[in-house]
Amino acid sequence: MKIIELKYLVLALLCAGTTIAQTSKFDKTFKTNKDVTVHIDARHTQVLVEYWDKNEVQVSAFLEGGQKDNSNEALMKWKLDVDANASEVRINSTGAPGHPGDFNMAGLQAPLAKLPEMIAPLTEMIGPMLENLSGQPLPPEFFASMSEVKFDYQEYQKDGEKYLQKFEKKMEKNFGKDFEKAMEEWAANFEKDSAKWKKQELKMEAWSKDFEKDMEAWGEKFGKDMEKWGEEFGKEMEAWAANIERQAESQPGNGKKRVIIIKDGSSAKKVLKVKMPGSGQLKLDVRYGEVKLAGNTNNLRGNISHSKFSAAGINGKNTNLKVAYTPVAVKTWNYGVLNAAYVQDLRIDKALSIKLDSNSSDVHIGELSENGILAGSFGELKIDKLASNFKSLDITLENSDLELDLPESSYNITYNGTNSEVNYPKGLKLSTSSNYDNQKLKGYNGSQNSGGTINIHAKFSDVLLK
Template identity: 30%
Template sequence: MNNYHQIMCKTLVLGCCLFAIGLNGQTQKKEYKETFSVGDNTVLDINTSHTDIEFDTWNRKEVVVEASIELEGATKEEAAAYFKENGIKILGNSERIEISTRGDRSWAFKKGMVADLENIVIDIPEIPDLEPLFLDLQIPEIPEIVDMPPMPPLPPMKFENFDYEKYKEDGEKYIQKWAEEFTKNFDEKYEKKWEEWGERFAERMEARTAQMEERKAEREVMLKEREEIIKEKAEIRKQAQEERRQAMEERRQQMQEAREAQKNVIITGDAPRIFYRSSEGENKSFKVKKTIKIKMPKSAKLNMNVRHGEVKLAENTKNMQATLSYSRLLATTIDGDETNILASYSPVNVQRWNYGKLKTQFSEDVALRDVQHLTLVATSSDVTIERLLKSGMLKNNLGALRINAVNQDFNELDISIQNGELVCVLPQGPFQIYVEGISNDLSTPSGLVLERSQKGNQVINKGYHGDSGTNRSIKINARYSDIALKQ
């Protein structure tokens, strides 16, 4: 009997514990649903945090928004208070629909927006060193005007006009007579003055010649000193470039470590847990999951500001404006030349990118499968393009860019990379190629015809593949980067 009573007591205690756990672990849920009749140019303005959003399109001129909040670890009273202060706001009409999460905006701003502002990278172009230009500048010497001693004054002369008629009659005799009359005025006294003047002039010319020889020797010394200065400056620039490259390598390593640390922050931040202060001032910790599902016409436009959430786009999304922070973007097709997406600390996965601009900051995994026309600005991000079909204007700073295939019918590929890594598998068809930059490690396939030239620190590799007359071109501008071109 004692054993029976012990078993019954343990069973009752265990049951009470499970009952208490069940009460504390129950989930409170609030659901929303709004329907809007819309036109062709309806705009959906979405501003959310810690919310997963999923889009779908249909042929109806109607937008249906279904949302829910699941709250775990709260009583009914606590859940009611939370839903009142932190619910989902859905307002709109036929032209514009606004969807937003409330309550934790100030917290979301501190954790998301300020972090984005702190990590904005301003690219200030490097001012070239102008001093070597002046060192190499050749200034020709301007000869000085010789300081001549004053010439002795001419004696008073009785000048007889030349008689041309007598010259025709007498010829040389007249010339001789005319010259004798002219030289009568130049007596010995005047000739002595001319001799003295000539001696003084010769002395000055000798002194001037010695001075010129001295200056020439000084100039040769200055030229040698300038050559030494130029060599010293070149060595200093080379050393400075090496130090800067090492510094950039250290910075790249630090950024990589920061990205690894940030991944842990994102994973932790993705956990749907909100710290909530009740109206009585009591702190509570709830597990919260917010979900929004939107059905909309294909013509509807999206303006999004999403922090800490996953976004799944519809089959075809056109002209979307989006700012994503600590989020995840999944899309089938992104289209429209007005598309503009900024993703910070946010993985991006797009199956087909037709048009638009993508800007990424500190995004570890950006994967684009098929790209028609793309403008990319990436900072400290790893970007992979599986196939570039037509054109790309791609810029990457402190990150890695990989293009696994370029269609042979492509038009143009323009890449700018700084302190990063580039791997590009070149097309099989004809194209022109131009690679310029400073302090890069470049590897190229044997099928490329390249001519290498160098001007100062700038190295240029220019050439072609297949046909030099083709209009298809690849241009790469790189600084302090590793570039691997493959075929």
């Protein structure tokens, strides 16, 4: 009887071992230098990075969740390459099976179809309004760039991620430096012509108030529509990315293509776990996944898009991180550069020194301790606390909202706003000057020429200092 029970126990252990083996893709440790560089290029993969005091890099890749019956097939479709030597470890992980055109992407068609309809009024309404206001024809770059905002759904079905990358580059090109330069030149001519209107100032002031109300009402509606569209598209995109893992392709002998969609609950998450020396450097390129960094990451170089990003600590003056369409949560940011585009939720609990450039993003910094160079357009910036012994804070805004909680300590402050509104505490000792649509403030809190400095430049923005 005991022998039979022992056989069953051994059999059970063997089966368990087989099950575990079916969910593991890779597990190996490499001897490296303490300053090793780890490159991670991942798609549709959850990336976990930890640090230890060993001169080794441990790479583990495995499936998490999903139905065990499909583990072998999922592992076969998971393309994973690891190359390592003492000074460098390269990891490449791609998770999407099959050809992009074979995936069922009907869920994305509705939100993508709405995009051109929502952008069209921007050209039809804003263009004539700006031309009537300024008396200056808008530059050709304005209409050319707006007309190019077209998402080719059929091409997206055909090429998938490749087309997304092409579309993003196209948008960056259309609304890049050339577009900005052309609009700046138009604005400069607008300002020159504004001197001619001095005799009609009262008339223009009344007209501009009506225009401002109309623009504010339209802008508010458009902003809400875009925000709603962004949330819906984000949810659809996230669901689509998850469902990719549930789709498998087969090719019958007659040459006809057939797509098999596995039911919900069968998909397993691809997880890449890396342990590396604390003094090493991490380089990331991640799309449609998730990144979690434990401990302190030194001199991070990364490009993250359509993912989720969280980190315990970011250190190193050589840090340079770019995020797009990616929620960000960082406990401590000590040094480095952060570029954010289309990030609805970017939260840094505490920043020591940071250079931030954000576009169409909402940024929330819990506390800024020493230095900040912050630039934002078409978004929101909120700083809950500026440390009493801070050194410098430079903020540049365009079409954005700023909320800044000022310290009680001494500091110097300047503000230069164009077509902007600013509110500030009555206790500040300020000198003010205004010229047409420009307002300047200069002064201090507490003692003059002591403490830190705050410089704010704003265009078409709302600034709240409290």
